[in-house]
Structure formats: C-alpha cells, structure tokens
Amino acid sequence: MELIFSYLFIFFARVTDVSLSTLRILMIMRGRSLVAAVIGFFEVSIYILALGQVIGNLNNPLKVVAYALGFATGNLIGSRLEERLALGVATAQVISLEKSEVMAQMLREQGFGVTVLEGCGKHGTHHILHILLKRKDLPCFMDTVRAVDNQAFVSVMDTRKIFGGYFAKIKAK
Numbered sequence: 001m002e003l004i005f006s007y008l009f010i011f012f013a014r015v016t017d018v019s020l021s022t023l024r025i026l027m028i029m030r031g032r033s034l035v036a037a038v039i040g041f042f043e044v045s046i047y048i049l050a051l052g053q054v055i056g057n058l059n060n061p062l063k064v065v066a067y068a069l070g071f072a073t074g075n076l077i078g079s080r081l082e083e084r085l086a087l088g089v090a091t092a093q094v095i096s097l098e099k100s101e102v103m104a105q106m107l108r109e110q111g112f113g114v115t116v117l118e119g120c121g122k123h124g125t126h127h128i129l130h131i132l133l134k135r136k137d138l139p140c141f142m143d144t145v146r147a148v149d150n151q152a153f154v155s156v157m158d159t160r161k162i163f164g165g166y167f168a169k170i171k172a173k
Contacts, residue, residue: 006053010063011070013050017043018074022082030088031161086135089159093128094145095119096152100127103148107131110144111170132162137170 020043027036054067096103104114115130145152
C-alpha cells in the first residue's frame with residue numbers, strides 16, 4: 001500500500017508542478033512577474049519533493065514511469081488550463097473579400113473595437129479589419145466572423161501589452 005501511495009504521490013506531484021510551470025510561464029509572458037515568482041516557489045518545491053522520491057529509488061523503474069507519466073499529464077492539463085483561463089489580449093486581423101463592411105458593423109454592434117485599414121493583395125485592394133480583444137472573447141469573435149463570411153482570412157496573434165484603446169463589454173450572441 002505504501003508503494004502505491006508513493007507512485008501516486010510522484011505522479012500527482014509532477015502533474016501539479018508541470019501545470020504550475022505552464023501558469024508561471026503564462027504570467028511571465030503577460031508581464032506579471034510577482035505572480036510568476038509566487039507560482040514558481042510552489043512549483044519548484046513540489047518538483048524537488050517528487051524528484052527526491054525518484055532519485056532516492058532509481059532501482060525502482062515504476063517510480064521513473066510514474067514521474068514521466070506525471071510530467072506528460074501535467075503538460076496536457078497545463079495547456080488545457082491555459083486555454084480555459086484565456087488570460088490576456090489577442091490581436092486579430094480579418095480580410096473578407098466581399099463582406100468586410102458588414103462584418104465590421106456586426107463586430108462593433110457586439111462591442112468589439114474595429115479599425116478598418118486598406119491593403120493591397122494579389123487580387124486588388126481589400127479592407128483589413130484590425131481588432132484587439134480579450135482572449136476569452138475569441139470564441140464569440142470567431143463565431144461572428146464565420147457567420148458573416150466563412151471564407152474570410154483570419155489571423156490571430158497573442159498580444160503582450162496594450163495601452164489605451166477601446167475595450168467594451170462584449171455582448172454574447
């Protein structure tokens with residue numbers, strides 16, 4: 001029984017510390033270094049405890065397997081957690097060959113700030129919709145774009161920092 005508890009401890013400790021690692025990196029990328037430092041303290045504490053259980057017992061390959069499985073699972077859970085939290089801001093650019101004016105109007109009605117730029121592409125001049133949005137609003141944004149023009153070219157980039165600008169509460173459909 002004690003051996004099974006040891007395997008479970010190693011596995012769940014790695015799941016936890018790798019998930020925390022994902023959040024810590026996310027906080028660093030968002031410029032929240034104090035939060036990242038606090039997360040890092042707990043992350044490395046858990047990591048050392050798990051590693052100690054394995055290093056002290058290298059003759060037990062199942063502990064190594066539990067460690068590796070915990071690491072892999074922690075990566076999976078950490079990435080899902082990051083998607084769920086959707087912290088931060090994104091920049092989207094949309095090119096709709098025929099419906100850019102309608103799309104800009106619909107996005108504005110939903111509360112998105114839209115700047116329309118003119119661009120020259122292979123087939124002539126087109127409008128480029130430039131939108132800064134909270135990452136948590138990305139699904140609503142994408143639903144609107146697809147509803148207006150499912151052939152639109154959409155580019156979404158992570159944005160580290162913004163200053164000023166227009167950010168209203170987005171109205172869900």
